[in-house]
Amino acid sequence: MRGNDRGAAAVAEHCRRVDRSDVRAARRRTVGRIRKTPVFHTTVAGPTGPVPVTLKLEYLQYGGTFKVRGTLNALLTSSARTDQVVIASAGNAGIAAALAAAWLGKACTVVVPESAPHTKVAAMWSHGAEVLWHGTTYAEAARHATELAAERGALQLHAYDLPAVVAGAGVVGLELEDQVRGKPPVLVAVGGGGLVAGIAAALGRRQQVVGVEPVGMPALHAALLANRTVDVGGPGVGLDMLGATRVGEIALDIARRYDVPSLLVTEEAIAAAREYLWREFRIVVELAGASALAAIQSGAYTPSPGERPIVVLCGANTDLGAL
Known part of the structure; x- marks a missing residue:
């Protein structure tokens, strides 16, 4: 294949739409190679009292990260x-x-x-x-x-911005369908957007998927406002947490298709959520892994009466001395 042809093929693959069928194929392809991570039904401290939640313990994945999927x-x-x-x-x-x-x-x-x-x-x-x-x-x-x-x-x-990468991450969503009754909202940290996009592609409009980002790195939030991917952020803790300064094209497409909102939380709220997980449950996650919980504990997300939202804890690769 000539260089121009390879480039055109790469662009076509990069832009290809990801849907539930791609995620289902990824699950068949990776079954037995990837852990089906457990869920934990509990309550956490919220702004006005205990909040029932279901924690998806994806930080227990091989390598301590969903990205291996x-x-x-x-x-x-x-x-x-x-x-x-x-x-x-x-x-x-x-x-x-x-x-x-x-x-x-x-x-x-x-x-x-x-x-x-x-x-x-x-x-x-x-x-x-x-x-x-x-x-x-x-x-x-x-x-x-x-x-x-x-x-x-x-x-x-x-x-994070390849169809197969997004589809693989989306298997988390299919697991949640098997593990959690009803169709509660799913709160997911956003960096480059691969995980939130994959879960949204898997669940479609069956369940609400909500992205959560630090105020200093609102990549999806800014892209939804601008209707295109844009660079965000600057020097600071946000860069250390989630890395990506621009959300992926695939993530933006899926967020628009399924009305995935982006909630913003402070870096302080994320750090407090991580400390809370360690103090109350002896769960060790990196800052990004605690972002979704921070939305509930800070009040950025308020569950409806009787609702038990799912919170995805997505990464465990951190310096233990930082806890």
């Missing part, structure tokens, strides 16, 4: 005949790529910005990945990853 699905569906994988990541996507590549006997190179947390880089190494530092931002690392993949003839993965 989408990465594995992408590798299993790829037609590229190569034993090398390249990805740019500030953290969890790199861990997921390293782990999934190791399962399938492929070499993995992760290009990380200089600000990548040591805890996450160490996890990449532990799964056998080559880690290369490049640039100070994810965007700079991503450009270098593209160049590197072309030089090596490697398969390049995207952390």
Whole structure:
């Protein structure tokens, strides 16, 4: 295939719509390879008293991140005949790529910005990945990853904006249908949007899916207002938590299709929610993993009478000393 043809094919794949059938296919493809993470029915402290919730314990996934679902699905569906994988990541996507590549006997190179947390880089190494530092931002690392993949003839993965990645993450939604009676709203942290988009694609209009973002990094919120993806954020804790300064095109498409709103919470509320999870349940999650709970505890999301919302706890790769 000539270079222009490969580029056109990549654009077509990148823009392809993701729906429930893609998520169901991802579940069939990855069954037995991925953990079906449990749910926990409990109550948490809210602004005016106890709030019944169902916690989806996705932080118990292999690698401590939901991202391994989408990465594995992408590798299993790829037609590229190569034993090398390249990805740019500030953290969890790199861990997921390293782990999934190791399962399938492929070499993995992760290009990380200089600000990548040591805890996450160490996890990449532990799964056998080559880690290369490049640039100070994810965007700079991503450009270098593209160049590197072309030089090596490697398969390049995207952390959140590939159809197979979104579909794989969406299996969380299918699991929730099996695990939780009724159709309660599902609150999901938003970084690049792969998880919230996948769950919304899986559930469609059967259940309300709600995105939750830090006020300093409102990527989905800003995209919905602008009706296009836009860069957001600046230096600060938000960058460390969720990484992406622009939501994915796929996530924006699905959010518009299924009316997925974005709620904003402060970094302080997210930190308090993470501390609460540790103090009350001995659950250890990273800041991003506590974002959805922060919406309930801060009052950004108020459940209807008799409602027990689902809160997805999505990542466990954190420095324990920060708790």
